[in-house]
Amino acid sequence: MPEDIIGLIRENVIQGRITKDDEGMDEGMVGKPGVTELVEQALASDLPIQDIVTKGLSGGMEVVGQKFEAGEYFIPDMLASAEAVGVAMEILQPRLARSGIKTKGTIIVATVKDDLHDIGKNIVSILLRGAGYAVKDLGHNIDTQVIVDAVREERPQFLGLSALLTSTMARMADVIQILEENGLRDQVKIIVGGAPVSEEFAKSIGADGYGADGFQAVAVVEALASGTEN
Ligand code: B12
Incomplete structure (x- = not known):
């Protein structure tokens, strides 16, 4: 069966x-x-x-x-x-993975500082690549400043942050705050996810979107790309 x-x-x-x-x-x-x-x-x-x-x-x-x-x-x-x-x-x-398709945009993904969980982030990366996005995966346990520097240098359309621990969720807010302080916040759409993360939490830290799983991550990025998100 x-x-x-x-x-x-x-x-x-x-x-x-x-x-x-x-x-x-x-x-x-x-x-x-x-x-x-x-x-x-x-x-x-x-x-x-x-x-x-x-x-x-x-x-x-x-x-x-x-x-x-x-x-x-x-x-x-x-x-x-x-x-x-x-x-x-x-x-x-x-x-x-789709081969030979023009990329729809670039997305940087990372699991935040002090968080070693990367399975979910890897799944999100694979599905986004499959949907036609160029994904730069910075890895896990990534320092806030490294993420900010990558946004400054690579100028991606999207940034995807993952956190699996209640103790590391706040690092996502740090990234957003430092991007703001550096005048970089408006140039990138930020989506967040990971088991302890919710839609409410995403809104509370000023993220642009939240995905409960990898397929939702793709849907959210597509909606943000086409400007149809609410
Ligand atoms: C596997 C695992 C580990 C592995 C990680 C291996 C690895 N390479 O990732 C290891 C053994 C290293 C580990 C260590 C620890 N872990 Co752990 N771990 C897990 C476990 C069992 C599964 C996580 C997982 O892979 N899930 C499967 C994937 C597919 O799901 P996901 O990560 O949620 O990702 C999906 C969505 O969330 C979403 N998503 C994820 N990221 C993103 C990003 C974006 C942008 C978007 C849109 C969506 C999105 O899409 C993904 C795909 O569908 C969870 C339990 C759980 N239910 O989550 C505990 C869990 C997260 N761990 C926990 C703990 C306590 C720890 C340790 C502190 C244990 C210890 N005492 O040392 C350490 C911490 C290490 C550290 N500093 O990070 C707790 C956290 C509790 C809390 N409230 O914070 C959990 C919840 C277990 C529990 N019930 O107690 N862990």
Whole structure:
């Protein structure tokens, strides 16, 4: 059943199993398809990439977060799942990337200072590239001044900021404030995202847009580009 493939991808992200040879958390998993084999099966079955990403990969990471919070998972477990998502996105990337298309605009993305979470930002980057934008990914744990300097030098149309910790969300406001102080705020549209970020928070710090997931990130950028955002 094709729908089950998505469920199995989700389960194997939770197990942190990249290939059929991996053990995972539960016993008796060796030999069963891992994320790599399952994502390839999903593509061969023409399952929507949006479902693979949101229900399979992000859905799995959501459960991993719950398990970490419950004290059931530890950092190495989170990392194993994170790696499985990274491998899956590498497989999906060629399907998402459009070749030979004139870029619609440039976007700089970064995870803010003191925040090491980069899976969500990477997904956003891949989907934006797939939608035809030239993405410059500065990486994670990026100093506020480095982001500001990149905006000054590269003059992108968009800046996408990611934060996964309540303690690092405020760095997004810092970036906006320093861009303002340097007279650079008006030349770039800023979108923000990450699990603790909300539409309200985005508005409160003066961002131009918020996306709850990678697909929304693309929709928000497209709306800002065409001036149809509210
Ligand atoms: C994987 C993970 C890690 C990995 C990160 C590996 C990596 N390379 O990214 C590691 C092990 C390093 C890690 C470390 C820590 N983590 Co952690 N981690 C997670 C976990 C389980 C999953 C995050 C993830 O990848 N989600 C999947 C992706 C696809 O979703 P996403 O990031 O939300 O991104 C989507 C959207 O948010 C949106 N989006 C994201 N960015 C952007 C940007 C823009 C512009 C837009 C528009 C949209 C957008 O689109 C994305 C794609 O759909 C979360 C739990 C959770 N539910 O979030 C905890 C979580 C974020 N971690 C947490 C904690 C506490 C930590 C540590 C402090 C643990 C510790 N004691 O050391 C450290 C902090 C390290 C640091 N300084 O950053 C807490 C944060 C609590 C809080 N309120 O702040 C969480 C919520 C777990 C929990 N429930 O307790 N973590």
